[in-house]
Amino acid sequence: MMRRTRFWPASCLIVALPLCLSLAASGQGEDLPLYSSNDAIQADWRRAQADQKKAAQRGADLAKRAAQAADQADELAMKSAGLAANIQAAEAAVAEAEARLALARREQQALERDLGEKQRPLIGLTGGLQRIARRPVLFGLARPGDLRETVYLQATLAAIMPDIQHRTRDLRNDLRRSAHLRAEAAEALAQQRKEEARRLKNRARLQALEQTRRDLASKNLRAARLEQERALSLAERAQDLQSLSDEFERRAQLRDSLAALPGPVLRPEPGTTAAQPAARQSPRPQPQSTQSAGKPAYILPANGRIVTGFGAKMGNNVSQGLVLTTQGGAQIIAPAKARIAFAGPYRGYDRIIILEHDAGWTTLITGLGDLSVKVGDTVIAGAPIGHAENRNPSVMIELRHKGEPVNPLSLID
Known part of the structure; x- marks a missing residue:
């Protein structure tokens, strides 16, 4: 025994x-990700x-x-x-x-x-x-x-x-x-x-x-529709994405200049010898950034891996922004406080958004599958503005200051 x-x-x-x-x-299920x-x-x-x-x-x-x-x-x-x-x-x-x-x-x-x-x-x-x-x-x-x-x-x-x-x-x-x-x-x-x-x-x-x-x-819907129609008309006339972005930036600078103009001078009252200046209209306040003055507090609009960096060679061209690969349908947010200058489809880019920040800063975002904002909306930093495409999502971000490309990472803590 x-x-x-x-x-x-x-x-x-x-x-x-x-x-x-x-x-x-055993235990093999889904295919391994490509790493x-x-x-x-x-x-x-x-x-x-x-x-x-x-x-x-x-x-x-x-x-x-x-x-x-x-x-x-x-x-x-x-x-x-x-x-x-x-x-x-x-x-x-x-x-x-x-x-x-x-x-x-x-x-x-x-x-x-x-x-x-x-x-x-x-x-x-x-x-x-x-x-x-x-x-x-x-x-x-x-x-x-x-x-x-x-x-x-x-x-x-x-x-x-x-x-x-x-x-x-x-x-x-x-x-x-x-x-x-x-x-x-x-x-x-x-x-x-x-x-x-x-x-x-x-x-x-x-x-x-x-x-x-x-x-x-909804009470401001009519004014928003008129502005959206003007933006779409401008997009149809623009030769390419660069010229479209430049035109919106030029208009934003014009609005800032007009907002900073003083009010009219009043006529002199009877019995006075000189005109008294009217109370001046205060220029539009410029919000102070958490970083240096004039620069927006910036965050990347999506989570993802950076596959093309700022200044990277792309064939005969040089990248003027960042390209991120994200999850399908990833949440896209406003990188800083802004006004929506353009939101809609554009030739070869599907849906894009152009955001106007203060002090001459603009952001262009492409690769969106759907939009949550419309032209004329004012958004705070982090506000939802859309989602990435569901298939092969790739989001491009271009930041400019007075027409000059800026690396978005330079504004991020």
Whole structure:
């Protein structure tokens, strides 16, 4: 009985190895994202964590400002921007989960290749042991020679088992690592689905809030339509995107100049010898930035990886902005307080938005799948203005100051 107790667990341990290896190879689901290396995945992971932290902080700050707002329109604007920040935080969390999932599956794929190499020397041994394990002991009682052979094999196994366990130690460690990676992938997948559900929930809340804002602003609808028609007419006449952006910038500078003009001088009252100057109209106040005076407090309008930097060569041209790859349908926000100068389709660029900031700054954003604003709207920094395209999303941002291209990253803390 004692020999039988030693024999069966030993053989079963070895026989079970192919089953464990097949289990290690399971758990493959969706295709791995296209990454060149683990370093690239980890870089995306760190970026997503930073984006999530910034968006969550911005959402909390906007919620506080909304609670303190005295005007209903300001309150709704800040609530909308806060929800957009929460959506971007959820998008960053989804990106983080996807990076975790890609890293776990990439490591598991490499581990399975290694396990395949380590499995080969054991194939012959496990085949023989499986045949012995399937052989009934009572069969050996009817044939004494076979019984003696079985006893001999028992003794041989008892002698070599410690050596087998030593040689398969790394294999067993790899199997445990594979199980850990499967658990890590499952956890990342659950996080991805949770954050995606949170993003969709906040997006529905934002749509309802934006409808409330539109209802409140409906009294100004006629004036907004007239301005939008003028903007579309200008877009039709513009030769290219550059000339369109320049024309809107010229008009913005003209409006600033007119707003800064003093009021008219009143006629002198009877009995006076000189005209008294009228009270001057105050020029339009210029908001002070949290950075240096005259520069807008700037944030990138979308979460994503920068694939083309400012000044990068693009064939025979040089990039005058940034190009980001984002998630499909990613939330796009206003990078700074602005007035919407243009919002709509433009030749070869699908939907674009041109934002006029104070002090001669303008931003051009392309690659939008839908728009949440119209010409003439005034938006605060972080306000939702649209979404990226769902397929092959790529968002371009160009920042200019008085016609000269500026690297947007130079204005970001």
